Amino acid sequence: MWIDLVHPDKTEERLVEGLLGMPLPTREDLKDIEPSSRLYVDDHGVYMTASLICKADSDLPVLADVAFILGGNRLITVRYAEPRSFDLFTAALGRSKAGYHCGAAVLAGLLETVADRTAEILEMAGARLDRLASEIFLDRRAAKKRPARQLEDKLLDIAGFQRLVSKTRDSLVSLSRLVGFVLSVEPLRRHEEASALCHVVAHDVQSLSEHAAFVGNNISFMLDASLGLINVEQNAIIKIFSIASVVFLPPTLVASVYGMNFKLMPELDWSLGYPFALFAMALSAVIPFLFFRWKGWL
Structure with missing residues (x-):
């Protein structure tokens, strides 16, 4: 029901294409695909591409294009990165009591895990931003003992948070388009449970987008406040x-x-x-x- 191709080589791609009788996007296809051509249906199945955030725990989070293909009652994913949501979903398969009887159900469960992981990233960013705020807005006595370049160093941390939240918002936009498209295709309409779960994921993605915007506004405030404090110290x-x-x-x-x-x-x-x-x-x-x-x- 689910074939997950992780960093596949040419031999593996040809093998899976021969077994399934359908073409698969290559690494070059995922890189060169236009935003308007990421979601489409042809005679072989439903082809979808989403940008998922990777390396969120590192200093350089990136977006990775992942292909989701529904065909022959199966789900095929093609990825050249390793988003943590896939590992979480795979680990939860052994503990889950819910059965997956078709590729559409697997896709719905995977998208739910992607949304949960995105929520975890935003919560982590918010908690780290709160700690940064407590370090920047010290009391007056502690501020006098603060090194002159400490506030300037905090600007690098704020830039890192801005990159993380920006990548997360881009991922949410891509995920929102994919979920909206999935709800309109035939394999999901035939599966009531998967369709209901995708509706929940769509609502979660909308809520996460609003939360990401809130965190982004906090980051902008932190940047303005840090620059203001630096100007105050320089003026002094x-x-x-x-x-x-x-x-x-x-x-x-x-x-x-x-x-x-x-x-x-x-x-x-x-x-x-x-x-x-x-x-x-x-x-x-x-x-x-x-x-x-x-x-x-x-």
């Missing part, structure tokens, strides 16, 4: 340098005045001229400093 550093330059500007003016060495400068011959100049420079620095403290700019 610039403010310190600006205040320091203003504080030291009056002493520089006093030193410049008494460094001109004109003949008619009484303070040059005064015995207390040097300490007076030092006192004037210190006072001219303290007064702006106290004024900034009073205004709350420090």
